[in-house]
Amino acid sequence: MKQVFAAVLRLVVTLGILGVVLAVNRSQSGDEASADTVRCDVEPPRDIGGLEACLARSPRDVELMLDLAAAYDAAGRRDDARAQYGRAVAIDPRDADLRRRLDGRP
């Protein structure tokens, strides 16, 4: 009887350890980013303040830079717009469209 108990105990402990190991290696990544950050990526705002806030969250988002540059342009802030185009070209210098915008060509 003692031998049976020991064997069953050993089995239970082993299965417990196995369960712990599998649980530790279980990947469960979060995919619920904040709504604001997601909105910046998918449907960015149109106003300068909103775009600047988004760009602060995603500093390498070239499309946000272009939107912001366009907003600056519309507001008459040519130098700020040009700075944004410059940042965008620095990130993606191979993009001819960005270079064209930086050069002020249509």
Place this chain on the structure above:
Amino acid sequence: MNRILLGIARALNAAYFVGTCAYCLLSYSSFAYQQFIKPQLVGWIPDAAAAHHQWFWLTVLVTLPTLIPAVRRGTATQRVAAALYLAANVGLGLWLLVNPVLLLAGPNTRTLVLAVLCLVPPFALAIVDHITAPRTVLRRIDGPRLFVGAAGASIAVWLAYVLLIPWYLPRTVGVELSWAALALAVGVSLVSHLLVFALVYLIAAAAVALAALVRHVQAEYWALSLLCAAALAFVFHRVVASALSFQSAESWVLSGWLSVVLVAIWSGVAWQHPATPPDGESGDAIDLWFSPIAPGSFVVALGLILLPVIALGLRTAVAYLDWNFLLQKLGVCLAWALALCWASLLARRLAGPIAALSRRTGDRLAVAMVLVGLAGAPAATRVAAWSGDATLDPEFVLDRYSALDGSYQLLRSLLKTNAGADADLYRFLKAHSTLGFISASPVDVDFVDRFRPAAAPPPHVFLFIVDSLRRDYLSPYNQAVTFTPAAQAFAVESVVFERAFTRYGATGLSVPALWTGGMMLHKQYVEPFAPMNALEKLLDGAGYRRFMSDDHLVNQLFRPSPATTMLDQQVDEMDHTMCGTVSELQARLDATAADPRPIFAMTRPLQLHTARLVRDPETPASAYPGFVPGYAAQVAALDRCLGTFIGYLKKTGLYDHSVVILTSDHGESLGEDGRWGHAYTLYPEVVQIPLIIHLPPALRSAVTTDRSAVALTTDITPTLYALAGQPPRHLGTLYGVPLFVPAGQPPPVRRRASFLLSSSYGPVHAMLRHNGRSLYIADAVQGMDLAFEMRADGRMERLTLTDVMRTVNRRLMRDHIGQIAAAYRFTPVP
């Protein structure tokens, strides 16, 4: 009968039946059937299948002598068992001669049943082997033997693969690890090995303890056999079946049955010739289990010492033909089995303190190993935080390191499971991918309502879709390339799209999607294909005469037409080359030069395909420094023939009236992180493709384009519509758009658009965004997500994942896949 001869006879017998099973499973898998079996891409396989019923008699011939002793001298039961087996086999052989079943294999349930049934004969033979085996006396397994075997194997395997790192590091593209990162990874690898082999010990010890409750000592043997079968089934399910896109239930059934049969065959040989331990005493269950390969002490020691060489050999033998590490992982499993075998055999021969270890001490040490293993990952995270070195991020470092250490790579993939949102996403992707047995109706893909008379005759079109051509092996995309002068000259006269991507990794869906001009249901194939074949509609509508290479996709998905001339008809598909095809095309064009109809020519040379490259003679590395020499040599050969053909077009005056397109259906991994080929992956080097389009001068002056905007293979057909004077309408985000617009109009705005890219052969999908700068991959085969971003120099660099990336890309992915399902009225089974 001699142990070695018996082993060879059983191995041949098993090879026949397991090979039959493998063939049936590949035929049952719709993508493997459509892409490999049906087009007969590997020449010897159809020959072997055709002679399958005749080969059966060879198995009878090699098995017969091994059973004669039992028939002659066995007990009554043994004689009956052996005779019955032989009689049944003769009957089966005769039946097969009349019914060569393998010729009928295809993606249907009957083939799956055949895959299961064909393992019955070897299983029956294994039972006969057990019945006719001599009586064997076993003793109980010694206390420390199991533990010493497992612990010794863990160290031996870990060391073997770590010793190979200096070999692999300079040969693996894209793995740059600092010494600190390498040390961290090697440490994590060690504790991971200790953890897994300690688990192996604890499970085996528990099984043996339960078996000890039974009076018969042989129960220990059967317990170990059962564990081996379970372990084998787990490996088949996790490593093999998932890579071939088998669904969960059928995967477990097939893996379980195959494992039971293999273990039974092995066990039969073991019982027929039980090994005798050197001390002359009776052996235990471990001795009996390893009897088929029981070597002497010298061989055991030598084997352990040479384990790194064996591991290197196993990996090198299969690396270039691998299916995203599938064969390499099986090679690692073999190395583990050998290490366990040799370490266990050595443990019996060791004396002194090790022999004196009690089982309880073994248990305590094993639990300690597990605890150390569990502490490994958190400790690595702490080390990274403590050092303040961002490059020591464990997830990033260990991902890279696993390209160097095959054993650690396998450990990671076996231990990892997904839960929560991850598991939910991968279930969704699997439910919408590699759809085999669903009935789906085609959708009508009509870029125009009706073909109208064009103002000018449509241009000739020459479409070269070079299978597996990487763009960075062409000088227009990479200044370091010096061996493609023709492509360079062609590019100067053409438009080079700098951000071209395939919609599908691998040929199976990529080429049909190019013809459709859009994404399709993930099935090979929705038929009839004609309603979706927008390219065929254009060729019919604009009155093109066609020259197309005779390959399995054209044969299956294009309707026969009197306007079509097939090229390469006498050439195996894998032997289609640019040179061979354009040479024939030139002759055909010369012979029909008076035909006024516009010309459409299309070919898909396969000379860069991995399966073809391995047949080529080795090219010296010095010939193409910085490039993979065999691949570069074929690109150079292809380039010469492209140049010859462009010269021909110019000489005949066709060039200035032709649209000439050079592209590929997908790229290729050439050693990046240890990967070769393309399999079912969507890594940057697989999805980035060349796309160079030459326009007739008259057309070129009338259109404009944005060559640095994203261009997709699915844009090619709409572009041809536009160039043929049939402006296509926009069919939505799943479909392509013309890459050229009338001069003066703005090119299509795609900067914020998101594009779904998919693997042809597995539940692996990706989102391409930010004008091709960001690529997010969700791989449901390996159960992981990956993100890449294009750097200023054009390289795609791996990123550490963030919640924003996951949230945005996963939502978009579900949305796009859902749109495809809705278009085809497909609802997955919950």
